[in-house]
Amino acid sequence: xxxxxxxxxxxxxxxxxxxxNPPVLIEKKEGGLMIITGYKRILAHQEMALDKIGCRIMxxxxxxxxxxxxxxxxxxxxxxxxxxxxxxxxxxxxHAWVAQDEILFQYMPLxxxxxxxxxxxxxxxxxxxxxxxxxxxxxxGRLSMQSLKTLMxxxxxxxxxxxxLITNINxxxxxxxxxxxxIIDISHIERKSIPDILxxxxxxxxxxxxxxxxxxxxxxxxxxxxCKRLPTVKKAEQIFKxxxxxxxxxxxxxxxxxxxxxxxxxxxxxxxxNGVQLKDKIRYLNELKGxxxxxxxxxxx
Amino acid sequence: xxxxxxxxxxxxxxxxxxxxxxxxxxxxxxxxNGLIITEHPEEKTERGGDFDPGKEILxxxxxxxxxxxxxxxxxxxxxxxxxxxxxxxxxxxxxSYCILQSYFxxxxxxxxxxxxxxxxxxLNYIDANPDRVFRIGTGExxxxxxxxxxxxxxxxxxxxxxxxxxxxxxxxxKTGAVNGLVSAPYRDRIVVSWSLNSPYIxxxxxxxxxxxxxxxxxxxxxxxxxxxxxxxxxxxILHSGWKAEYLRTIExxxxxxxxxxxxxxxxxxxxxxPQLKQIIQKRHPKTEILNGEFIRGLDGKxxxxxxxxxxxxxxxxxxxxxxxxxxxxxLCMESDVxxxxxxxxxxxxxxxxxxxxxxxxxxxxx
Numbered sequence: 001x002x003x004x005x006x007x008x009x010x011x012x013x014x015x016x017x018x019x020x021n022p023p024v025l026i027e028k029k030e031g032g033l034m035i036i037t038g039y040k041r042i043l044a045h046q047e048m049a050l051d052k053i054g055c056r057i058m059x060x061x062x063x064x065x066x067x068x069x070x071x072x073x074x075x076x077x078x079x080x081x082x083x084x085x086x087x088x089x090x091x092x093x094x095h096a097w098v099a100q101d102e103i104l105f106q107y108m109p110l111x112x113x114x115x116x117x118x119x120x121x122x123x124x125x126x127x128x129x130x131x132x133x134x135x136x137x138x139x140x141g142r143l144s145m146q147s148l149k150t151l152m153x154x155x156x157x158x159x160x161x162x163x164x165l166i167t168n169i170n171x172x173x174x175x176x177x178x179x180x181x182x183i184i185d186i187s188h189i190e191r192k193s194i195p196d197i198l199x200x201x202x203x204x205x206x207x208x209x210x211x212x213x214x215x216x217x218x219x220x221x222x223x224x225x226x227c228k229r230l231p232t233v234k235k236a237e238q239i240f241k242x243x244x245x246x247x248x249x250x251x252x253x254x255x256x257x258x259x260x261x262x263x264x265x266x267x268x269x270x271x272x273x274n275g276v277q278l279k280d281k282i283r284y285l286n287e288l289k290g291x292x293x294x295x296x297x298x299x300x301x
Numbered sequence: 302x303x304x305x306x307x308x309x310x311x312x313x314x315x316x317x318x319x320x321x322x323x324x325x326x327x328x329x330x331x332x333x334n335g336l337i338i339t340e341h342p343e344e345k346t347e348r349g350g351d352f353d354p355g356k357e358i359l360x361x362x363x364x365x366x367x368x369x370x371x372x373x374x375x376x377x378x379x380x381x382x383x384x385x386x387x388x389x390x391x392x393x394x395x396x397s398y399c400i401l402q403s404y405f406x407x408x409x410x411x412x413x414x415x416x417x418x419x420x421x422x423x424l425n426y427i428d429a430n431p432d433r434v435f436r437i438g439t440g441e442x443x444x445x446x447x448x449x450x451x452x453x454x455x456x457x458x459x460x461x462x463x464x465x466x467x468x469x470x471x472x473x474x475k476t477g478a479v480n481g482l483v484s485a486p487y488r489d490r491i492v493v494s495w496s497l498n499s500p501y502i503x504x505x506x507x508x509x510x511x512x513x514x515x516x517x518x519x520x521x522x523x524x525x526x527x528x529x530x531x532x533x534x535x536x537x538i539l540h541s542g543w544k545a546e547y548l549r550t551i552e553x554x555x556x557x558x559x560x561x562x563x564x565x566x567x568x569x570x571x572x573x574x575p576q577l578k579q580i581i582q583k584r585h586p587k588t589e590i591l592n593g594e595f596i597r598g599l600d601g602k603x604x605x606x607x608x609x610x611x612x613x614x615x616x617x618x619x620x621x622x623x624x625x626x627x628x629x630x631x632l633c634m635e636s637d638v639x640x641x642x643x644x645x646x647x648x649x650x651x652x653x654x655x656x657x658x659x660x661x662x663x664x665x666x667x
Binding site: 150153184185188189229230231232233236259260261262263264296298 | 579582583591592594596597598599606607608609636637638
């Protein structure tokens with residue numbers, strides 16, 4: 001029940017103090033052995049070119065498949081937190097043996113998940129529906145569950161396209177949410193597929209621009225999509241910004257608009273060392289050319 | 302007669318409501334063919350998947366809270382001080398923009414059958430405050446009339462409110478289920494209101510509702526029967542050709558309605574809690590209502606960017622006032638600055654808007 005792991009710390013631990021807990025295996029009826037728990041420990045031994053490992057072997061009649069699953073689950077939960085892909089794997093396997101209500105109210109809290117049917121459905125889709133690259137991003141925390149939740153409602157090609165963009169550019173969680181929201185809206189409004197939008201210029205150019213680093217690309221992409229999604233809002237922001245920067249505002253003075261221009265007042269902030277300096281700044285502002293025209297953008301000439 | 306009753310396939314009766322005589326009356330009014338009546342011990346039912354509102358299930362239960370509650374409104378914007386008489390929640394109509402879609406953790410058409418008993422407390426409260434004007438409506442959490450052929454709310458609400466001088470009861474609908482109103486002898490203190498939109502939005506986004514023309518024909522019928530009318534352009538929605546489309550609605554108003562018999566017309570633009578967006582996208586994948594430029598408002602709800610809202614309101618107001626100058630126009634949940642920019646005046650505060658609407662009540666009903 002492991003995905004997206006780094007074997008090195010385990011190898012170092014085995015090299016230093018040896019194997020602490022042996023893996024548990026079960027004899028298969030048709031012959032051979034199946035790992036119940038300890039997959040990474042066996043992999044680590046292989047990696048270290050060790051040809052022997054001490055294991056505990058159970059007879060096939062000793063354990064039911066659900067009991068095997070329980071051993072694996074609790075063995076893992078006692079030593080670490082499962083990542084979202086692994087949680088999805090656990091829930092998928094439980095789904096074959098356990099009633100839905102039991103999964104919702106006993107196992108989901110155990111995995112740190114809310115007992116919501118919607119959440120269960122989402123996690124059950126992870127293992128069969130996502131490719132390994134997306135799973136890797138999810139397991140490594142580079143793709144948020146919130147974004148994935150929205151993306152899973154899209155067609156698989158679009159889901160993969162957006163997930164790849166997110167992981168390649170390394171958008172942070174807030175940026176992911178905005179990216180997903182805007183690109184879905186634009187696709188709906190312009191009646192174009194998401195993969196088609198992503199290969200259009202200037203977006204395509206931004207994504208592959210060798211002169212920008214990832215944070216710069218993320219900012220440029222989001223700004224471009226926001227301009228497409230909210231053209232009036234963005235235009236208003238630009239007009240306001242241009243007007244404020246055209247004023248010869250002294251150092252330590254700021255004029256700001258409320259978020260989205262929704263509240264009714266603009267704000268002036270003055271920082272000063274003493275009363276004399278404050279008076280100077282007020283006197284300067286009183287004489288400032290162009291201030292009379294300052295207003296909300298749609299009211300400015 | 303049974304427009305929405307005909308869609309009911311199952312009735313769930315909560316245990317504590319099963320002995321209520323009202324329940325027996327309601328069940329007898331429903332078409333019996335294939336109807337399943339279930340006595341459900343507790344309200345935990347979550348039916349048929351994540352987004353199934355269970356609109357074919359009538360869920361009869363007793364409501365444990367206060368039946369009369371102030372409209373939730375918001376502190377960030379100017380609100381009208383409306384009171385909600387909570388007769389039920391969820392609605393047989395299926396408008397794409399409906400806020401009730403986010404209440405699906407409690408699905409079904411839930412109707413509170415202890416209303417007849419509990420109404421006495423509501424009326425006592427109104428009588429105990431003779432100097433206050435109560436503007437009360439039943440159409441916030443459900444359509445006021447869609448289920449009236451089954452529930453016969455009008456049988457007991459009209460006589461209760463009609464005889465009181467410090468109250469009006471507003472029944473707000475998008476249906477033509479007016480038989481209960483017409484057959485009752487009560488007119489005083491009753492306002493019958495229709496939600497209006499552009500014919501395009503009504504046809505595309507208000508599933509189950511009758512057309513704008515039919516709404517106004519029903520309103521005309523009620524006006525001729527002596528009822529006072531109200532209208533609500535809410536939610537105003539930007540769409541291709543919106544000006545021409547809304548003008549069509551105003552033209553229909555002019556054709557069917559005498560403006561002197563209107564107590565008020567409210568204007569409100571589309572707004573929604575952010576979490577409703579995904580529900581709308583899932584339940585109504587072809588909807589265009591989310592295409593506009595929405596920003597997060599001061600109350601956390603998504604709403605059109607301020608100059609867009611102002612333009613919408615200004616256009617509707619200008620054209621309504623060309624029709625008749627005293628329509629009791631007001632904005633629903635807007636700021637003082639938007640009032641000024643679009644209406645040319647402002648009540649300044651929620652208290653100011655309350656007084657304005659209370660004066661309309663006195664003007665129309667005396």
